[in-house]
Amino acid sequence: MSKEKKSQTVQTTGHAWDGDIQEFNNPLPTWWIWGFYITVVFAIVYWFLYPAWPVGDSYTKGMGNTVEYTTKEGEVVVTHWTTRALYQKEMQAAREQQAVQLAKYSKLSFDEIKKDDAMRAYAISVAKVLFADNCAACHQPGGAGLISMYPSLVDDDWIWGSDYKQIETSIRSGRKGVMPSFSKTLNEKQIDDVAYYVLNYSSKQNDFARVKNGKEIFNTNCAACHTQKGIGNIQLGAANLTDKIWTVAGITAKMKDKDKINSIKQVIKNGIAREMPGWENRFSDLEIKMLTFYVNELGSKQ
Ligand code: HEC
Ligand code: HEC
Known part of the structure; x- marks a missing residue:
């Protein structure tokens, strides 16, 4: 009953399947039709204003705004609208802002x-x-x-x-930090004693005879750069040996004295050549x- 009523008010396409299945011919909603027309108009206007269609190995550039920006290298570029150009323009503005900020620092x-x-x-x-x-x-x-x-x-x-x-x-x-290798100038015992003496600067050692020996060797071979007090010389980049910071020898607080001395001996034997x-x-x-x-x-x- 209700089916019959409907088929009277709504048009059908006239096709029928399996006897009674029919296709309605409902008109599209007006808002939808207008939306469709507007997008068509929009697209056509857009094609004229903005880069749009491929042509050969190029493309239509559009008649919209041109964009002007200055590159990092100082070149002025005038181009049709592209998002890349907009980005360059933003970068330019940021650079100018930064330059103003940076200029303050020179003063x-x-x-x-x-x-x-x-x-x-x-x-x-x-x-x-x-x-x-x-x-x-x-x-x-x-x-x-x-x-x-x-x-x-x-x-x-x-x-x-x-x-x-x-x-x-x-x-x-x-900077160039240079310290000669002493592996040929000093023998094993001398290197041992002078290393013992070097450690004595930052943590007191109790073998006085060894400290005394080491001190003599140090004053003869090392003091010219590190000074007799062992505090180093920033003119030569000669490290301060009296503090507990070892940038070359790599000594840490946790190490045993024996290992600390071995690390110092390595430096004395190898010498140093570091360059910045x-x-x-x-x-x-x-x-x-x-x-x-x-x-x-x-x-x-x-
Ligand atoms: C190729 C590696 C290398 C690079 C890159 C490098 N440095 Fe250095 N730098 C060194 C070395 C090695 C030394 C130690 C030189 C020495 O022992 O005399 C050093 C020493 C220094 C010192 C002296 C430290 C002190 O205790 O007196 C400063 C400051 C420094 N660098 C800053 C810089 C800065 C800032 C840069 C970046 C612009 C830089 N370095 C890049 C290797 C480098
Ligand atoms: C020609 C100058 C010179 C002489 C001589 C010299 N040194 Fe050095 N020594 C340096 C310099 C420069 C450094 C630091 C190099 C660097 O940091 O790149 C250094 C670093 C060291 C270090 C490493 C310090 C650390 O912080 O790790 C030790 C240990 C040391 N010297 C011991 C000695 C001893 C012991 C002698 C004598 C046997 C000696 N030096 C002789 C110039 C010298």
Whole structure:
């Protein structure tokens, strides 16, 4: 009954299957039809305004906005609208903003940067990126260094000094820490005694005869660089031997004295040749300033 009623009000396509299955011919909703037309119009307008259709090995460029931007290298580019150009434009704006910010730093002294929390934080964030890209390969992320290979920049020990000026020189010109090998100049007993004496600087040893022997050998062979007091010489990059930080020998507090002495003996026998490359030509003055500030902040001061 109700089926009959429906077939009277709604048109069908006229097809029938299995006798009574029919296909309704409902008109599409008006809102849908309008939506469809609008998208068609939109598409056509879009094709004219924006890059759209492939043509040969190129494409239609659209008649919409042109985009103008300056590349990192200073070249001015005017191009049809592309998202890549928009991205370049954003990068340009960011660079300009950064340049304004950075320009402030050329006028500030290190102490002024340190005093201003915002300036300090920004300098560190810029330098951190430079450090990660250029220095962390050797000095490790965060500057912890690798025992005997690359000195730690976060500890209290500075081979070449912790002043801004000294750190800047380390970065600009590079550093070369050279200590000769004593395996031919000194015999085993002498090396043993002088190592014993070196350890005596930072933790007192009780074999006085051995200390006395070692001291003589040290004053003759080592004091020229390390000084008689063993405090080292930052002009030569000769390590301070009186502290408990061993950047080459790799001695840790947990080691037994016998092992500490063996590590020191290894250094005396092998000598040292470590080199830090200079960065003068690879960074701008401002970048070196940022890095100098950052490295100084990393380490605590002597
Ligand atoms: C190829 C490895 C290498 C790279 C890369 C490197 N360094 Fe060094 N750096 C060294 C070595 C090795 C030394 C120790 C030189 C010595 O023993 O005299 C050193 C020493 C230093 C010192 C002196 C430390 C002290 O105790 O006085 C500073 C500061 C320093 N580096 C900063 C940097 C900065 C900043 C960068 C990145 C711009 C950098 N280094 C990149 C290997 C490297
Ligand atoms: C020509 C100068 C020179 C002479 C001579 C010299 N040293 Fe050194 N020594 C250095 C330098 C430079 C370093 C640090 C190198 C570096 O960090 O790259 C060093 C480092 C060391 C270290 C490693 C310290 C550490 O922190 O791990 C020990 C130990 C040491 N010297 C002992 C001696 C002893 C003992 C003698 C004498 C037998 C001696 N040195 C003679 C220049 C010298």
